[in-house]
Amino acid sequence: MVMPTLTPPTAIPPTTPSPSVTPPDAQKLATDLTEVILPLGMALSQETDCDRLQELVLKEAKKLCNADSGCFYLRRDKALELVALHNDTLKMETEGSIETILKVDPLPLENESKAANSLAIRAARSGETLHIEDVRALQESEISVLRAFDAKYHYQTISCLTVPLKDAEGSAIAILQLFNSKDPSGEIIPFSPYQQQVIQWLAAQATAAFNNQRLVQQQAQFLKGERDLEIGRQIQLDFLPETLPEIPGWEIAAYFHPAREVAGDFYDAFPMPNGRIGLVMADVCDKGVGAALFMSLFRTLVRVLARQTYSLSLLDQLTSESPRRKSGSNSSPKGAPKIRLPRTGTQALQNAITMTNNYIAETHFRTSMFATMFFGVLDPATGNIIYINAGHEAPVIYGPEGIKAHLGSTGPAVGMMPNMDFQIEQVQLAPGDSLFTYTDGVPEAHSPSGEMFSDQGLYDLLEKHADSVTETVAQVEKSVREHISTAPQFDDITMLAVRRLDV
Secondary structure: OOOOOOOOOOOOOOOOOOOOOOHHHHHHHHHHHHHHHHHHHHHHHHOOOHHHHHHHHHHHHHHHHOEEEEEEEEEEOOEEEEEEEEEOOOOEEEEOOHHHHHOOOOEEOOOOOHHHHOHHHHHHHHOOOEEEOOHHHOOHHHOHHHHHHHHHHOOOOOOEEEEEEEOOOOOEEEEEEEEEEEOOOOOEEOOOHHHHHHHHHHHHHHHHHHHHHHHHHHHHHHHHHHHHHHHHHHHHHHHOOOOOOOOOOEEEEEEEEOOOOOOOEEEEEEEOHHHOEEEEEEEEOOOHHHHHHHHHHHHHHHHHHHOOOOOOOOOOOEEOOOOOOOOOOOOOOOOOOOEEOOOOOHHHHHHHHHHHHHHHHHHOHHHOOOEEEEEEEEEOOOOEEEEEEEOOOOOEEEEOOEEEEEOOOOEOOEOOOOOOOOOOEEEEOOOOOEEEEEOOOOOOOEOOOOOEOOHHHHHHHHHHOOOOHHHHHHHHHHHHHHHHOOOOOOOOEEEEEEEEOOO
């Protein structure tokens, strides 16, 4: 950003970047450094309260310079906020909410305004100390803030010393201003080069104290954030099933590992009315905390609504091809008859997906959050599964003879738009068959060179491990981990699989 050009007064030099300290003053400076500045620096470094720290800096600076008045600005966002002001003549000592007490607005560091050319802003932008012997020689724009204060409180500001407190990058984190240095008789005089040098040393000590305090605060916030994330992670894990259903004649296994502390993936397996088992695999768009919040919402809605028994007048719905091929085609194999969906479980499945979709799309449309989801309702007695695949990765059915089918999409992702059409399909698992569901974190896992694990890599593993889904899930997890190696995990990795035992 191009800073505005500030025209210095012609009569009096506005700054003295390198004051000349006379030999007597040099000796006094050495003494003060040893007996005043360094002990004060120790006191500042031990102060943990920001308000007390800025008060201490201002009071000691006034004392060192025998200044009648002084103020302290802290940089907050893109403005300087007046946080402390002491004036002996006016018997004024204010701290904290200065803008409320004195009706003083923060000074913008970037916006053009009357205050934009003030001495405090100028020192903050340049990083230089401004030593003004008589402010009355300056342009009105540079002392508009001082003039306003003087007029309001019938005060007269003459000499001024403005010192920036700078961080390691050279940016001003605060501004210390002192006004009207006095000689022993009480007459207002300019600040001396010695006083400027002393205050610059004090500013350096104060800057270290403020930086230390800021680091401590940042560390505390970081630790609090870490603690909050850990709590969030534990809460999210509590949303996943603590144990998987034990189904006679069936084997079920799952795996979940988030890419971050919290995740947008989730799976679920839970009992439904009439002995059915609900199987859910879902992936909320995006990652991190936002996705994790919606994960809990999706999971809760789907599970609760799936257990309702009221009708949506869908019991006579017919379906076409079963199972649907990976291409997602709706056409039935030649000569294949229409298959009537079972009455039990159909309305619960449709309730869960349709009502969840409408609630998210109508209530939380501003967030643009949605989830791809596979929801199947398993009848353990027959091996029949009715399902909706809402834009999710196609689950795989495989057996001893290899992969049999891919259960492609039957509708859009859940939560994108209200009143969407979700078709129900069904598939039969014969003894020895398995259903494997997963999120895209499996095939899209990246190696250090950027190569993806791939769908085919997954299919090859499924065909090799058809006799146990527990073994299959473990082998897929191991292979994906070996593929990722030293690369960061690209996405959440989640798997859920069921197998009909060959008994």
